[in-house]
Amino acid sequence: MDPELAKKLIAAVDRMPAFPKNVQELLELTRHMDCSPKEVVLVIEKDPVLTVKILRVINAAYFNLRRPITSVNHAVIFLGFNTIKNLSLGVAAIGILPAHNSADFDGQQCLLHSLSCAGIAQQIALRVADVDPMECYVAGLLHDFGKLVLAQYFPDEFKQALEHSLTHATSLHLSLREIMGIDHSSIGAMLVEKWRFPEKLVEAIRYQYGPELKDTPMIACVFTANQISKKLAFGFAGNTCVEELPPSIVTRLGGNLDEVIASLGDLAPMYEEAKKFSRM
Numbered sequence: 203m204d205p206e207l208a209k210k211l212i213a214a215v216d217r218m219p220a221f222p223k224n225v226q227e228l229l230e231l232t233r234h235m236d237c238s239p240k241e242v243v244l245v246i247e248k249d250p251v252l253t254v255k256i257l258r259v260i261n262a263a264y265f266n267l268r269r270p271i272t273s274v275n276h277a278v279i280f281l282g283f284n285t286i287k288n289l290s291l292g293v294a295a296i297g298i299l300p301a302h303n304s305a306d307f308d309g310q311q312c313l314l315h316s317l318s319c320a321g322i323a324q325q326i327a328l329r330v331a332d333v334d335p336m337e338c339y340v341a342g343l344l345h346d347f348g349k350l351v352l353a354q355y356f357p358d359e360f361k362q363a364l365e366h367s368l369t370h371a372t373s374l375h376l377s378l379r380e381i382m383g384i385d386h387s388s389i390g391a392m393l394v395e396k397w398r399f400p401e402k403l404v405e406a407i408r409y410q411y412g413p414e415l416k417d418t419p420m421i422a423c424v425f426t427a428n429q430i431s432k433k434l435a436f437g438f439a440g441n442t443c444v445e446e447l448p449p450s451i452v453t454r455l456g457g458n459l460d461e462v463i464a465s466l467g468d469l470a471p472m473y474e475e476a477k478k479f480s481r482m
Contacts, residue, residue: 204383211384214355215392219298224248225291229398232287239283243274246290255293255479256286262475263324263339284400285336291397292320292340299350304357307364307440309350310480315437316343317476323427325466330454333419341406341424344399346439348390348407349374356382364440374441375411387411417450426451430463436473437480 220226228245231237247253253274260277261270271277278286299309320342327335352360359382367377375385391408406424409416415425426447431437433444447459455462463469 207383210356211389211392214351215389215396217355218351218393218396219300221291221294221298221397222249224252225294228287228290233398239278240275242283242287243278246274246286252290252294252297256289258479259289259293259339260336262472262479263321263336281336285334288340288399288403289336291399292343295344295347295397299347300354303350303353304355305353305360305364307349307353307360308438309353311437312346312349312439313437314476314480315431315439316346317479318431318434318436318473319343319345319424319427321427321472321476322430322466322469323423325472326423326426326455326462327419330419330423333423337400337403338420338423338427340399341403341420342427344390344394344403345407345410345424345428346386346390347393348386348388349439351389351393352378352382352386367441367443371443373411373443373445374439385411415448417454419454422451422454426455426459426462429459430466430469433459433463434469434473436469436476 221229224245228242231241231245246256256274256277257271260281261267271280274286296313299313301309303309320339323342324335324339327333327338363374363377363381366381367374375387378385387408387410391404394407395404402420405416406418406420410421410425415421429444429447432441447455452458457465
């Protein structure tokens, strides 16, 4: 990559909006090993909108709960301290996305795709060993955020890549690599690293394509959910190419893409929930 472009990309990531004060407080608090779950709950509950969204995500994801989760404290007990922290940051990230961008890229449709990918990744993770379903939800939610950085700060190059992808029927990440020398997964990883998400979540975003695709449970869930979301046209994030599952993911999930889709059953309720959430 051109060194000058690298500087511009770093500057673009730095110019992305900051988290609200209470979320910055959460980030600062969780940097300390001795912080308690009670302190985290108190910080989250300062923001009623964030609290409502977190509880909505959890109750939609675990729809078969005997009783709905009605408080952040209950959510921490049910899902654990780190999971709630990451979910809080993921939900907060939606709220700071620019409403418009210079590339006229439809951020609302991209968000709907990301929410759908998140919900599907969470459902897949329920049947995969050694992975946290809600962390997969957060990774699915954030996997395309790099596109929004590029649409905002590199609109001409991003438009060109979108047109190239559609004209040549190739994946958008390949078009971006050809035109810019870098794709949105690398930018997205830089962004979530800046936001201090865990390394395995950064890894899931950075290594989600092609030869760099890593064989981890979280990446298997997010990669598959991304393909399903595209195949079923759940939102649109600028990429129409649906990729088949590589052998390592087929082995982890016990089937190819169509077989995984069939095993998940009716995804319409999840998609309807994603549409409602995208409008909140």
